[in-house]
Amino acid sequence: MQNSERVEVYRNLHKNCFSVRALNGENKGKVIDHVQEITLEDVKFAVQPAGRKRVLKEKQKNVHAFIRGIPTEEPLERSQEWDKAPYDVRYDPYVNESFIMRCPQWTEKAMKFLCEDVYQRQLVKRDGGLMPPKPNQTYKKLVIKEAKKAHLSFTEDGHSKIEVLP
Numbered sequence: 001m002q003n004s005e006r007v008e009v010y011r012n013l014h015k016n017c018f019s020v021r022a023l024n025g026e027n028k029g030k031v032i033d034h035v036q037e038i039t040l041e042d043v044k045f046a047v048q049p050a051g052r053k054r055v056l057k058e059k060q061k062n063v064h065a066f067i068r069g070i071p072t073e074e075p076l077e078r079s080q081e082w083d084k085a086p087y088d089v090r091y092d093p094y095v096n097e098s099f100i101m102r103c104p105q106w107t108e109k110a111m112k113f114l115c116e117d118v119y120q121r122q123l124v125k126r127d128g129g130l131m132p133p134k135p136n137q138t139y140k141k142l143v144i145k146e147a148k149k150a151h152l153s154f155t156e157d158g159h160s161k162i163e164v165l166p
Helices: 049-058 108-121
Strands: 007-012 017-022 031-035 038-047 065-071 087-090 100-102 141-143 146-154 160-165
Touching: 007 038, 038 049, 065 146
Parallel strands: none
Antiparallel strands: 007 017, 007 065, 017 031, 038 065, 038 146, 087 100, 087 160, 100 141, 146 160
16 A cells, blocks of 8 residues: 555444555555554545435445545554544444544633634534634534544454544
């Protein structure tokens, strides 16, 4: 896999891994790898509404949600500082229409980070509005459309785990 090649990654329920599909180059549209973990840069989150609608109607999952980006060997930086630590991202077609970022309680420092950094990355509140939080107000879920970097892996009990740096 070439590192400059844009890919889309989705959870493969049959092989219990992530499938990596090329978005450009000679392998465009083809699955080029199956991995247990992958880190992507310049990330975009996509959910195809028609696919989600079919999941809700048939009660059977299908491939309709993707994380797109450029594969990188650079790890996701770990930090104890909340504004530099990775955020947990989830997608459940039965609960949400989009990928959701779980956030801590917003403090004044968090509000500054959201207003100055995340605003620029099109992070929107679930109702579609883009509003800065008030100090000490809790937002439990926010829709995430893009991120600087994302790391996809599996937990010890087999659940997929998505961490991002917004």
